[in-house]
Amino acid sequence: MVRRIVYLFLLITIACEHSPEDELPIGATKTVIQGWITDQPGPHAVTVSTTAPYNSNQPAPKISGAQLSIWDDEGNVFSLTESTEPGTYQTHDTVRGVIGRYYTLQVITQEGQRYQSLPELLGPVPDIESLTCQPETQDDIEGCMLSVQLIDPLNQSNQYRWKVSINNQPQDLPADIRLGTDEFVDGSQVTVSLGFYQSQPMDVFEVEQLSLTTPAYDYLLNITSQSLGLGTIFSPAATSVPGNIFNAGDPQEEVLGYFGASSVAVATVIK
Template sequence: MPANRNTMKKLTRLSIHPALLLASLLLLGGCETVIDANLDEGPAQLSVDGFITDQPGPQTIRLTQTTSYFNNGTPPAATSATVTLTDNVGNTFSFTDSDNDGYYVWQPPTPSATLGQIGRTYQLSIRYQNDEYRATSTINRVPVVDSIIFREEKLNPLSDETGYQAEFFARDLPGQTDYYRVRYFRNGELQNRPGNIITLENASFQGSADTDGLVFIRPFRQSINPENFYDMGDSVTVEIQSITPDAFSFFQSVSGQITNGGLFATPATNVPTNVVNTTPNGRPATGYFITSAVRSKTVRVGSETIRE
């Protein structure tokens, strides 16, 4: 039965001409405005990337200069600085930039010699462009990585494709509050996504129940898995670093900044630094100086490390 006249009028009012629809889409798509922000550039500041361990071999402190906010290039090296490290028992270590690239290196007298010692406190001194900078850090104790195991898992419940997920085991040292950072490597390559900043207070999260002396809780034991499953024969290295409470806060701030995005993102801010300019009215510095004891373990995905 044909539609009556009133029904046809309603359908006509509801229809949209294709040309009008296309124009509307083009109009909505063109509502993007590019704004060129002109930001004032302040004077360049010294940026310190210092990480000293108790492992044998050379130790390196990198010095660069800060650049403008929108500069995505490699920061310029801070050269011609005088860099020394002094411990609390009177030893002094000199760092030299032989390649003039901002990497200041201490060379051990023998291949097995170590600079860092657990329990000692180290003061970094930097003289750069008439400014004097200081930073202090202590090497705390660190537990060993007991073992690393793998379990075969499906990519998803409906898939026949499988891979291997890793889990490591370590126990917090009892008797005091300790802070650790965990890093892991796949086939020798550091896994360095924003979510790979893994830090613990004792064996768990900061402020959780008392876990002094306990085995690291499961979320941290299983935090060593990349986006893709491990394959048979892959090499996996887990590294535990001891860090100070202020270094723990530094890593927490860094993690918050690099994962700060989305609808509810907050304005970016500088993370704290422990590098202080002792020169009156001197320019402040950025970066951080950290000392750490390091323990690691490397295994391969194979029959001897796979568990049901």
């Protein structure tokens, strides 16, 4: 946390830009599995794909025809079906995660590889006390500073993620992954600034507040630090982001991705 603040203002320097892309190495192709289950009504989606060369400038190649299922610790199994979008698999609309249960994802590819996630606890999340949109103009752009207020539950470690949509349009650039931890503020009423968003009057802001386990929080934190300004001498060593998926038949295989579980609290505000 401290670290991020420090390199915030060291990142960009007297920049002269030039791309060394022709020197880029191409690594082995790895399987990537991303998915999340929440306590909201379904469908809950999982994508299965592979890595691509860094400068491919194309969507990642998808893996179709796999069999996916989500298991909970009470023996319930929910199967997923591939949607019209190849490589994207969904649960039935009625599937809904339950707070306090552990969830595991299983993926069996057409080649017979069986991938599994580590069991993930779906933890509770406090309500959003208030969501405010403070109109502001930054560099002649009109918008608002968005912030949420919540009361963090005392004596337990809580991590949060906030997802912002404007007029039902999810904001999903790397900088939009907003994370928080109660490491310093356990049990307090806190105000979290979600940053500045460009918007017009009457825009509808919706904020989802998700609970995260510590590994899920670390995973997302690594995803953001890895996709935002890596490579400086002030950034951590550039590495693969370790997730919670493994190949049950070959634990040595490097698999990327995370299967998470969250409960969600929602609030809406109109500018």
